[in-house]
Amino acid sequence: MASAPDDDQRIGDISEGTVLRAILARTAPAANTILGPGDDAAVIAAPSRSVVATADTLVEGPDFRTAWSSGYDLGWKAAAVNLADIAAMGAVPTGLLVSLAVPRSTRLSFVEQMADGFREACAALAPGCSVVGGDLTVSELLLIAVTALGDLDGRDAVTRAGARPGDVVALAGELGAAAAGLALLFARFRAGETPVAVERSELDAAQRHALDRQLRPAPPIALGPVAAEAGATAMMDVSDGLALDAARLADASGVTLALDGAALDALAFAADRERAIGGGEDHGLLATFPPGVLPEGFHRLGVVTARAADGVLVDGAPITHAGWDPYRDWDGAL
Amino acid sequence: MASAPDDDQRIGDISEGTVLRAILARTAPAANTILGPGDDAAVIAAPSRSVVATADTLVEGPDFRTAWSSGYDLGWKAAAVNLADIAAMGAVPTGLLVSLAVPRSTRLSFVEQMADGFREACAALAPGCSVVGGDLTVSELLLIAVTALGDLDGRDAVTRAGARPGDVVALAGELGAAAAGLALLFARFRAGETPVAVERSELDAAQRHALDRQLRPAPPIALGPVAAEAGATAMMDVSDGLALDAARLADASGVTLALDGAALDALAFAADRERAIGGGEDHGLLATFPPGVLPEGFHRLGVVTARAADGVLVDGAPITHAGWDPYRDWDGAL
Numbered sequence: 001m002a003s004a005p006d007d008d009q010r011i012g013d014i015s016e017g018t019v020l021r022a023i024l025a026r027t028a029p030a031a032n033t034i035l036g037p038g039d040d041a042a043v044i045a046a047p048s049r050s051v052v053a054t055a056d057t058l059v060e061g062p063d064f065r066t067a068w069s070s071g072y073d074l075g076w077k078a079a080a081v082n083l084a085d086i087a088a089m090g091a092v093p094t095g096l097l098v099s100l101a102v103p104r105s106t107r108l109s110f111v112e113q114m115a116d117g118f119r120e121a122c123a124a125l126a127p128g129c130s131v132v133g134g135d136l137t138v139s140e141l142l143l144i145a146v147t148a149l150g151d152l153d154g155r156d157a158v159t160r161a162g163a164r165p166g167d168v169v170a171l172a173g174e175l176g177a178a179a180a181g182l183a184l185l186f187a188r189f190r191a192g193e194t195p196v197a198v199e200r201s202e203l204d205a206a207q208r209h210a211l212d213r214q215l216r217p218a219p220p221i222a223l224g225p226v227a228a229e230a231g232a233t234a235m236m237d238v239s240d241g242l243a244l245d246a247a248r249l250a251d252a253s254g255v256t257l258a259l260d261g262a263a264l265d266a267l268a269f270a271a272d273r274e275r276a277i278g279g280g281e282d283h284g285l286l287a288t289f290p291p292g293v294l295p296e297g298f299h300r301l302g303v304v305t306a307r308a309a310d311g312v313l314v315d316g317a318p319i320t321h322a323g324w325d326p327y328r329d330w331d332g333a334l
Numbered sequence: 335m336a337s338a339p340d341d342d343q344r345i346g347d348i349s350e351g352t353v354l355r356a357i358l359a360r361t362a363p364a365a366n367t368i369l370g371p372g373d374d375a376a377v378i379a380a381p382s383r384s385v386v387a388t389a390d391t392l393v394e395g396p397d398f399r400t401a402w403s404s405g406y407d408l409g410w411k412a413a414a415v416n417l418a419d420i421a422a423m424g425a426v427p428t429g430l431l432v433s434l435a436v437p438r439s440t441r442l443s444f445v446e447q448m449a450d451g452f453r454e455a456c457a458a459l460a461p462g463c464s465v466v467g468g469d470l471t472v473s474e475l476l477l478i479a480v481t482a483l484g485d486l487d488g489r490d491a492v493t494r495a496g497a498r499p500g501d502v503v504a505l506a507g508e509l510g511a512a513a514a515g516l517a518l519l520f521a522r523f524r525a526g527e528t529p530v531a532v533e534r535s536e537l538d539a540a541q542r543h544a545l546d547r548q549l550r551p552a553p554p555i556a557l558g559p560v561a562a563e564a565g566a567t568a569m570m571d572v573s574d575g576l577a578l579d580a581a582r583l584a585d586a587s588g589v590t591l592a593l594d595g596a597a598l599d600a601l602a603f604a605a606d607r608e609r610a611i612g613g614g615e616d617h618g619l620l621a622t623f624p625p626g627v628l629p630e631g632f633h634r635l636g637v638v639t640a641r642a643a644d645g646v647l648v649d650g651a652p653i654t655h656a657g658w659d660p661y662r663d664w665d666g667a668l
Contacts, residue, residue, distance in 0.1 A: 042386070044387060055467055099391040157373075
């Protein structure tokens, strides 16, 4: 949808109202919206008399590079990572609020593509949910702060703290694909240290899949409520790698997750177990279920045991890989 | 609460978990929180089966300078401006989600003071509301993106679109004080173009008041639900100046607001009518009420008439001042 550069105005040269109108024209109505964008605040239905709310931000530098991610990619990813947190509580996403901080030199078409990415990610991953509000500011840096809201459909939230010894440990979604995509970007699409545009034609099908999962993650949002309905005792989304996130669930529940190496290998992207355990950003759903329960779409990874010295074991041995943490691991480069 | 610089670690040198624990230790429990911070998402009560939601961001540069604003000031202001948008719908604030992007060099004490500012602003302006979630990222720039949630207590939302000819136009809150504070900062606390620390001892009482309203706005949050209960036909918060915001309400309602110059003068900070009309950031509540209705705390500014050529008139004449718009007016300086 990019206009020719000559017609494609820069954000700093047009009014906030013009930019917001362009964004709203690309925003689908949300099924649950009582009052949409344009007033001081939006009003969204909360039929369960409670609302699930989460916030997650993508910052240029630690979280993305504009040489690698299009506006569409960024809108999609900012939506997907927040939708995954709602799904991980067992809730259905009802609306997104998007706070954009953009440099003055940003093209209007880039922001329009971002709106397209938000709309299409919601349509694909969480039909009925869409952007219901937000704000726009100018900034030296591109930053996308999203709040997602959701409804529990009368159920209790599924926290990280409910896993019990004897439960099944299971995962819906991928393990390692997004990290493989990131590795590919660093290895293949830089000139020296500088990110350069991706040439998809240079990649094979598996590499293109990994790249897609890094740039446009596709977490199994619909399976969050399915897991809750099936009686999941604990659940979370795997954003920082299985090693780190499984340890968080184990700590919150006061148990140990005893994982099966062969089951990990079966799910690992490109049969790379280390990346499957350490790589983040797949946003799969890690859940525990009572014995004998395993909803369709979830894959058994192991069992919950009484707390041992380590919170996570693979074939009986502790994991040493720490997972990817952009807060800690980002080197400061843009 | 600032520690000695030697003990006061920089955000880039400590773990995200350590920072989040320090913030959460300073966060009051929200009365409406079913599940607080620490899981993938929070769960907040929505007794009216709907939730009011708004997002607003403060960015270093266009919205604040750290030479002028303390961490406490920034937390307070980020809370207050979002609470005002909830109040302007006639709703009671129930929770805030805070996305912080902070440079690695930021001191932990600065972020702790920000948490104190959020807590104290909620306690003072919207008791029962507090921070229920959020996230923390590193960034080249300090940025505070807030989403506020609220409950309508069974009422319909008061939009900008319901003003009818014959209604009373009224305002709760101040007019021009925050803009006077900003003018004072630019005039008195810069070395050349560079902001320098404020010396409050150099200021008289009126100047200190103006400075406080700029750095720690105190919108009349509790009067939002009061206005709604009294039958307000339209309402909004005055963030970009009365001229701009009253015109927005007039346009949304398809009416003209005929304001009385003497009534404006009576409310204008330091009797400066031009600043009262053009200056932003007071976050007062502009509302329209049926004839004869004027809840305590609201001051009559004029009447609603059938739509004329201009949306806002003062003593029968159009307003030419456009109001402050950081999106348009920020000069790019930090």
